[in-house]
Amino acid sequence: MAGSGKFFVGGNWKCNGTKESIAKLVSELNSAKLESDVDVVVSPPFVYLDQVIGSISNGIEVSGQNSWIGKGGAFTGEISAEQLSDIGCKWVIHGHSERRHILGEANDFIGKKSAYALEKGLGVIACVGEKLEEREAGKTFDVVFEQLKAFAEAISGWDNVVIAYEPVWAIGTGKVATPQQAQEVHAAIRKWLTDNASTEVASKTRIIYGGSVNGANSSELAKQADIDGFLVGGASLKGAEFATIINSVTAKKVTV
Numbered sequence: 001m002a003g004s005g006k007f008f009v010g011g012n013w014k015c016n017g018t019k020e021s022i023a024k025l026v027s028e029l030n031s032a033k034l035e036s037d038v039d040v041v042v043s044p045p046f047v048y049l050d051q052v053i054g055s056i057s058n059g060i061e062v063s064g065q066n067s068w069i070g071k072g073g074a075f076t077g078e079i080s081a082e083q084l085s086d087i088g089c090k091w092v093i094h095g096h097s098e099r100r101h102i103l104g105e106a107n108d109f110i111g112k113k114s115a116y117a118l119e120k121g122l123g124v125i126a127c128v129g130e131k132l133e134e135r136e137a138g139k140t141f142d143v144v145f146e147q148l149k150a151f152a153e154a155i156s157g158w159d160n161v162v163i164a165y166e167p168v169w170a171i172g173t174g175k176v177a178t179p180q181q182a183q184e185v186h187a188a189i190r191k192w193l194t195d196n197a198s199t200e201v202a203s204k205t206r207i208i209y210g211g212s213v214n215g216a217n218s219s220e221l222a223k224q225a226d227i228d229g230f231l232v233g234g235a236s237l238k239g240a241e242f243a244t245i246i247n248s249v250t251a252k253k254v255t256v
């Protein structure tokens, strides 16, 4: 079963940029010619969210890169879902591998954060993905399904959730998953949604790929039946290249 949701492309800017470089990137994105049938979201560092929200156009929405597990208060260094919403963010990224593996965030903690953000009206980009040694040990599906289960157990539904499959070995390494490797896992995620949620959820939920996506490989990936878009790191910091990735939706249209 292929996905039926609108193509979705996110740009995760991670911990990059200055006021000046971000102003330039936003202006490139505002003047880019983008296909209209794509949901486009960019995720700047917290300190630049307000700048981007106040200057971005072209139908592009803005996401936080993280949010706190519950209501704000005495949690030094954290940002609450309410605060993201208050300044005009529509989305938040949870479960990114850099937070799982560098900051030590655990499955159940991530699930709870997503449940809270959804309750507060944000869309969640829920990231899953295996490490190289897990892939080599034949554990890719086990790891990914365990991560999905943690989201499923915490949230009350998959509306407003986009699943990002980001194999850790492909992130920031220039080593992109082949279209077949990505398709295989995306199809397995969709089947997992059929078995653990419903056929409708499986068809509607966008499953996007992340890990060394660039302007040269996005079209081949987009052609895969179960790839409904991308979550882009490095290449989303270049306006023209990010636009090429967004517009790879045209490769998808040819095959479906």
Ligand SMILES: O=C(CO)COP(=O)(O)O
Binding pocket: 012, 096, 166, 170, 171, 172, 173, 174, 210, 211, 212, 213, 231, 232, 233, 234, 235
């Ligand atoms: O982590 C990613 C997006 O969230 C992918 O990063 P790169 O595109 O730089 O590999």
